[in-house]
Amino acid sequence: MKYKITRKEALNLEDFLVEVEAPLVAKKFKPGQFLILRIHEKGERIPLTITDCDPKKGLVSMIIKAVGKTTSELSKLDKGDLLTDIVGPLGNPSKIEKFGTVVCVGGGTGIACLYPIVKALKAHGNHVVTIIGARSKDKLVWEDEIKEICDELIVTTDDGSYGYKGVVTKPLEKILKSKAVDKVIAIGPMIMMKFVAKTTEPHGVKTVVSLNTIMIDGTGMCGGCRVFIDGKMKFTCIDGPEFDGHKVNFDELMNRLSMFKGKEKQAMKHYERGTK
Numbered sequence: 001m002k003y004k005i006t007r008k009e010a011l012n013l014e015d016f017l018v019e020v021e022a023p024l025v026a027k028k029f030k031p032g033q034f035l036i037l038r039i040h041e042k043g044e045r046i047p048l049t050i051t052d053c054d055p056k057k058g059l060v061s062m063i064i065k066a067v068g069k070t071t072s073e074l075s076k077l078d079k080g081d082l083l084t085d086i087v088g089p090l091g092n093p094s095k096i097e098k099f100g101t102v103v104c105v106g107g108g109t110g111i112a113c114l115y116p117i118v119k120a121l122k123a124h125g126n127h128v129v130t131i132i133g134a135r136s137k138d139k140l141v142w143e144d145e146i147k148e149i150c151d152e153l154i155v156t157t158d159d160g161s162y163g164y165k166g167v168v169t170k171p172l173e174k175i176l177k178s179k180a181v182d183k184v185i186a187i188g189p190m191i192m193m194k195f196v197a198k199t200t201e202p203h204g205v206k207t208v209v210s211l212n213t214i215m216i217d218g219t220g221m222c223g224g225c226r227v228f229i230d231g232k233m234k235f236t237c238i239d240g241p242e243f244d245g246h247k248v249n250f251d252e253l254m255n256r257l258s259m260f261k262g263k264e265k266q267a268m269k270h271y272e273r274g275t276k
């Protein structure tokens with residue numbers, strides 16, 4: 001079975017939306033879960049957080065940043081093109097219940113991954129404040145979609161080209177000092193999630209982060225997605241992707257992920273030159 005792309009839309013120079021016909025994945029999807037796809041037989045398997053889902057039409061969508069070989073290849077596909085395989089939904093769904101006031105923090109491409117979680121939190125009667133941050137205005141994704149479903153939206157840009165100037169932890173700190181927050185959920189670059197957890201820790205606010213690690217099988221077999229939580233090894237694909245942000249060993253994880261940067265660059269070079 002192949003999976004047809006039903007919509008493809010560039011959101012800015014790097015980020016794009018891909019909607020795919022995958023009825024079984026759409027039927028079972030719950031907020032917080034992800035899928036693993038391969039573009040073609042010889043393709044790399046990449047994990048992608050599901051951004052939106054239409055179970056009636058059998059569609060799932062993802063927002064992706066074209067940073068490496070596979071995501072760049074994917075960005076060149078269009079409506080009607082076929083993907084070789086999709087496995088999912090994978091991972092544990094987000095724990096959704098009535099917590100009270102929840103602050104959702106999204107950074108860069110990770111902003112869009114918050115969408116189904118914010119929607120579900122609202123449906124369970126929470127007051128949801130969302131902080132979204134990008135490097136600059138042109139890199140901000142899904143602001144309107146998120147604004148429509150949350151109670152309060154705060155936007156930051158690192159360069160001050162839109163919203164508040166600075167990173168997402170600045171308004172987060174302000175909120176934590178000014179009102180009672182029952183839970184924080186963060187999705188974005190690893191470094192952002194590390195600092196969100198550092199910001200909430202002194203306030204004793206339970207903080208959940210969604211880890212986006214390298215994955216191969218997505219079923220607990222290869223160990224490629226291992227992370228250390230409170231000193232114990234866990235697999236992001238079957239134990240996560242969400243973990244208690246105060247217990248994640250971010251430094252070990254970022255260090256290990258950086259070891260693959262050289263190989264990723266090399267693969268990208270070959271791809272650009274058309275030599276592989």
Ligand code: NAD
Pocket residue numbers: 049065106107108109110113132133134135136156157158166167168169187188189190191192195196210211212
């Ligand atoms: P980015 O580097 O542009 O950063 C986005 C925002 O994160 C910044 O604008 C800032 O507000 C915040 N941030 C960055 N460094 C920070 C720090 N030290 N302290 C506080 N806040 C900080 O993001 P990008 O280039 O769009 O990258 C998106 C990242 O999100 C990728 O690394 C991708 O792997 C990750 N992602 C994760 C998931 C997931 O499920 N966890 C899903 C999609 C994307």
Ligand code: FES
Pocket residue numbers: 214215216217218219220221222223224225226235236237238
């Ligand atoms: Fe292989 Fe998680 S991806 S164990």
